[in-house]
Amino acid sequence: LLINASNKLGKQIPETFMGVFFEEINHAGAGGLWAELVSNRGFEAGGKNVPSNIGPWTIIGDESSIHVSTDQTSCFEHNKIALKMEVNCDSSNSCPLDGIGISNPGFWGMNIEEGKKYKVVFYVRSTSRIDLKVSFVGSNDGVKLASTNIKGNDVNASTWRRVEHVFEAYATNHNSSLQITTNEKGVVWLDQVSAMPLDTYKGHGFRNDLFEMVAALKPRIFRFPGGCYVEGKWLRNAFRWKETIGAWENRPGHFGDVWGYWTDDGFGFFEGLQLAEDLNALPIWVFNNGFSIYEQVNISAISPFVQEVLDGIEFARGSPTSKWGSIRASMGHPKPFDLRYVAVGNEECDTQQNKFIYEGNYPKFYDAIKRAYPDIQIITNCDASKEPLNHPADLYDYHQYPKSSNYMFNLAQVFDHASRIGPKAFVSEYAMTGKESGRGNLLAAVAEAGFLIGLEKNSDLVEMVSYAPLFVNNNDQKWNPDAIVFNSHQVYGTPSYWVLSLFKESSGATFLNSTLQTNSPTLAASAISWKDSINGKSILRIKVANMESQTVNIVIFIEGLESSVHLSWPRKTVLTSSNPMDENSFSNPNMVVPRESILDYAGKIMNFQIDPLSVTLFDMTMY
Numbered sequence: 001l002l003i004n005a006s007n008k009l010g011k012q013i014p015e016t017f018m019g020v021f022f023e024e025i026n027h028a029g030a031g032g033l034w035a036e037l038v039s040n041r042g043f044e045a046g047g048k049n050v051p052s053n054i055g056p057w058t059i060i061g062d063e064s065s066i067h068v069s070t071d072q073t074s075c076f077e078h079n080k081i082a083l084k085m086e087v088n089c090d091s092s093n094s095c096p097l098d099g100i101g102i103s104n105p106g107f108w109g110m111n112i113e114e115g116k117k118y119k120v121v122f123y124v125r126s127t128s129r130i131d132l133k134v135s136f137v138g139s140n141d142g143v144k145l146a147s148t149n150i151k152g153n154d155v156n157a158s159t160w161r162r163v164e165h166v167f168e169a170y171a172t173n174h175n176s177s178l179q180i181t182t183n184e185k186g187v188v189w190l191d192q193v194s195a196m197p198l199d200t201y202k203g204h205g206f207r208n209d210l211f212e213m214v215a216a217l218k219p220r221i222f223r224f225p226g227g228c229y230v231e232g233k234w235l236r237n238a239f240r241w242k243e244t245i246g247a248w249e250n251r252p253g254h255f256g257d258v259w260g261y262w263t264d265d266g267f268g269f270f271e272g273l274q275l276a277e278d279l280n281a282l283p284i285w286v287f288n289n290g291f292s293i294y295e296q297v298n299i300s301a302i303s304p305f306v307q308e309v310l311d312g313i314e315f316a317r318g319s320p321t322s323k324w325g326s327i328r329a330s331m332g333h334p335k336p337f338d339l340r341y342v343a344v345g346n347e348e349c350d351t352q353q354n355k356f357i358y359e360g361n362y363p364k365f366y367d368a369i370k371r372a373y374p375d376i377q378i379i380t381n382c383d384a385s386k387e388p389l390n391h392p393a394d395l396y397d398y399h400q401y402p403k404s405s406n407y408m409f410n411l412a413q414v415f416d417h418a419s420r421i422g423p424k425a426f427v428s429e430y431a432m433t434g435k436e437s438g439r440g441n442l443l444a445a446v447a448e449a450g451f452l453i454g455l456e457k458n459s460d461l462v463e464m465v466s467y468a469p470l471f472v473n474n475n476d477q478k479w480n481p482d483a484i485v486f487n488s489h490q491v492y493g494t495p496s497y498w499v500l501s502l503f504k505e506s507s508g509a510t511f512l513n514s515t516l517q518t519n520s521p522t523l524a525a526s527a528i529s530w531k532d533s534i535n536g537k538s539i540l541r542i543k544v545a546n547m548e549s550q551t552v553n554i555v556i557f558i559e560g561l562e563s564s565v566h567l568s569w570p571r572k573t574v575l576t577s578s579n580p581m582d583e584n585s586f587s588n589p590n591m592v593v594p595r596e597s598i599l600d601y602a603g604k605i606m607n608f609q610i611d612p613l614s615v616t617l618f619d620m621t622m623y
């Protein structure tokens, strides 16, 4: 491998190069990164009409002592369903000591940990000033982890009262439920029941461990909130940003019909923008452009969708005195969010029929956005890598989910001959899928590393990259594989996640001129350099992805350095394992992770052995 380490011959990789794509899929947000513990907190998931299904809430008590139903008496305008609980027993006539009531298991069990604090909020009214007991209880053993009595003295049947209590748990159970019970006769209505850990990232509601996993990738861009989630199968189930902002109690929630689950929309448009800011990444808003999978709005009816987008941009970055910017300000963020990119939908340009409608509607969005916000970069999802677009765009979206590792690896060349005239490319979704990739194994990861090396090489055209999907709750895998796997209390990265971590310094780095002299089609290599932000020293990084099942010997020649420059502190980081199918798991989260070792020699000519099926980094400090 011949490397010219002179910056003069190198080219700068865009600052925005490595990013993440967050989609509400696999319970990534609801029951995932969004730390809300209660599922279906407003009892709306069963629909707007009564009687409504209250699942996953369950009833504690038998039919003779309790009758639970729903009505439309909520004090919240956008979600009228409330829960009605008629209690026919009391402590003197057969109510169990612990009472009867309702229980919520959260998303496959709430994680309640000893010494940690949890804020429970709910709304209540009742006929006879009924006392309630609120408790966190182990779902598997019934053991109480925290509990309090809420006096019913100031509760009456005609006025809703807001109850808030902070619990400190005195025991741990990763599979707990929240119970609201009573042993007094009468009728109680409940609505908007929330339980949040107090300790979330900056108090912004993000689960700390999952936030840290994403932050560790140093993403520079943050695409959200989907994917197909933005479209819905039907337009009525699409992501409508206006219904996801403001007070959480007044968000109607919606059924994401593509991935098949209800979300209370605690993680809404505002939270997506906030998360991008917390990650120090630029948000990229994928908006609904009048398309769902089975329904499309044509040009005659597109205006309300265009207005919705303009309003959304104003919400994100308008002045705090503007109509929509003032709502953002009232939510605690007077300063505009740094929204510079929007994407006109997701994957609609993929079929001939949709392409026709997409291209018809697209100028309406493009012109209106550019007129109001000339600096905003607009992303089309028509692929410009093969033929020029028939419409203006700053970037085009590009997705790839190959089912073969060789195909994935060879996609490294897909942009080699793509036109450099016109919009830049945003590879916003890629991953190896299918049988060969298992649930995210080493083979998939090495193939993806080869692809990323190709994207680095083409980073004069490819401005941004993100893997997909980012998250999976292990209890609801709608898409396989994914980068980060979690349950109520554990998390690990798949090998693909660890590959992303090996590329996190590429954003803004100098891509060095290098030539890999080999006939092997299964080897890819690149070299970058950047200045360490802490000590200001330049670092040279060489990456090699080896798809071979054998060890490969390589010689690295480094030229172009001034004679006064020394190479020091050589380190080697290797991602490999004994079997291509090896995966990480909750019981063995570190089976396939990068392992670093210190080398004892750095020089301008070096011999190395590259492990079979591996991704290897060689880092050296230049001073």
Ligand code: AHR
Residues within 6 Å of the ligand: 023, 025, 226, 227, 228, 229, 346, 347, 399, 429, 468, 469, 479
């Ligand atoms: O990443 C999963 C899905 O794949 C996305 O929702 C969609 O854009 C693509 O088809």
